Amino acid sequence: MSATGTQAGGATVKERAELALNNDFLRKAVKFTTERLRAGKENAAADHGNWDDWRERGRQIRLHTIAHLDYYLNLFADNARANGVHVHFADTAAEAVKISLDIAKHAQAKTVVKSKSMVTEELHLNHALEEIGVEAIETDLGEYIIQLAGETPSHIIIPAIHKNRYQIAELLSADAGETLAPDTQVLAGFVRRKLREKFLEADIGMTGCNFAIAETGSMVLFENEGNARMVTTVPKTQITLMGMERIIPSFADLEVMATLLPRSATGQKLTVYMSGITGPRRDADADGPEEMHIVIVDNGRSLQLGDPEFQELLNCIRCGACLNACPVYRHIGGHAYGGTYSGPIGAVLTPALKKNVAEWDDIANASSLCGACYEACPVKIPLHEMLIYLRRRKLEAGRGDKMEALGMKGFAAVMSNAKRYRAVVKLGQLGQKLVVRDGGIRVKLGPLKGWNTYRVTPSLPKASFRQQWKTMEEEIRHGLQDMDPAVKSRMEQIVKDRESGKGGHGHHG
């Protein structure tokens, strides 16, 4: 682990976030890249012209597919098998790992070259391969850097987002055994040369899967470096791991997804490479694997099926746009989330994939519920609402904070009765005299400690609005202007429309 790594320690989100907040390298690097990606996405969406219509199309495709996931999974598996692919289903992470290791053993593999795959991170597959003596080599540049650093990705599509080029140059120089200049071309050039040998030596190519096409049994990969194409053409055996929700019905649906994914992820109209792979090498093919396996992984995903609050989680296409838009991610980076998936999607997905609420940490609290994730999402997943559902479920499972529960009971007692509420305001107006100086409260005690570390709390004015209302109301009624008749009739029309069911102004959430 590098000296500036952020992987170390921290049992809670708060502790991990504190490490990140004190790491200026990380904060600068994360801000720099998320800003670039976010602006790229916003420009690409604006250039597209009909972005919201396409988001809705994408959402409908995902909703439909997930609603009929059993059908499309079977169709995919049948078609892939007809193409000569070995299709495996794994209920758990352990099963998926076992299947993969068995294939590696059978192939007597010594090395595996990998293209970027979040699901293999979720399964900790590299570690498992190492344990049986198989070397796994990441071939995506960012993943390669992370592997050298002994860390895990801190972003779904930019794994080394938390590192700057000087830190990367240091890592790669140690790998090269010579000092490499902190220049992108020099560094990428070194990795490119090094990986060429690895591609030629490797026994197995391992990939993830962006989309699996049910009607043809094909798998589709989006990438920019060409490494996934090497991984899927050079080694004799290919293993593809995919979450069970990666399916879409047809290539026609891919058009929509190919419009949404690269634009949302990096602002590109299309990634440099987009590969559709339908089965292993055929006689007439110039290259490709002789043997191809697809491992379809559940690992908690099916828990969301039939759950009205969380099923849409399976619509995610792993573009990372919610991370780039998130103001919390911007400040704490990905490792603070403590799971394989970070940012808003990680904050929801990590607990949702675990049935046992006792294993949930407090990650769902690390959000201001600002909704930037929802706005950025190309398939409109309401992550900001799901975070609230997670908080509620944790309480329902009896895993809430006792003090907070007591406070909320008090809140309800006060807020269910306006008399009590008024009495509390009055009490505050009197009681605050002990702590107010200069119209503000600066004491760093109790619940005000965290708040007042960054702010001055305003004091309550002498009279609340209600306490002033009677006088104000009299004055207003006294000098009231006549309402414009046109406005009056418009208001009456609004009320009428509402009553006849036509009315009501919608909301965007």
Add this chain to the structure above:
Amino acid sequence: MKVSLFITCLSDALYPRVGEAMVRLLAKYGVALELPSVQTCCGQPAFNSGYWKEARESASTIIAAFEDADFVISPSGSCTFMIHHYPKLFEDDPVMLEKALQLQAKAYEFTQFLVQVLGVTDVGAQFPHKVTYHPSCHGSRLLGVKEEPLLLMERVDGLELVPLPFANDCCGFGGTFAVKMSDISGAMVTEKSDHVLETEAEVLVGLDMACLMNIAGNLRYRDKPVRVMHLAELLYEGVKGA
């Protein structure tokens, strides 16, 4: 026509001047707001923390307070949007669900009401100052109040609107988030204030006192003399001065 004021706890207890500005400004258009006394809080602190039973108790006061109103106006996009959560909160109670849906259809944030219902974009105000605007997340993103405040500010004489960098980024308030995750929230509000200061605006304006309390509190902590106000206050002050 009964137009009722949903004052919200923050504007009631901490910022009565915001409610007053709204009330006096709307009176100019012949709207005599009523203040149903049984209202308390929208319940958002409890709802967002997962305490839905407690949130229901609080929400019930709002539903009861505005049952016979034709329009409900509030100085907060966030509290107004909380009303849009009521149907979910009462989904298992058909009677309350119906009432929640009715309330949702007639609930307006202040500028929404001014622009969409009253059709007012020029209140005839003067405000010869450099102003920057923070669009609060719930109001702009979830409730969809984006154009209204800009239309209103455009027509204020002398007002110079300076764009706020990263305006759409959350200020870090987030209710209990600011207490539970105080250091993350602190980093967010500090950056927000930095952006406000970059604009060199004399005044920061917004539509939600919770967010403005957060940013103002940080600016004051750092001894930065930026005036922070709700748009209703700005407009009313501008009308008085015109």
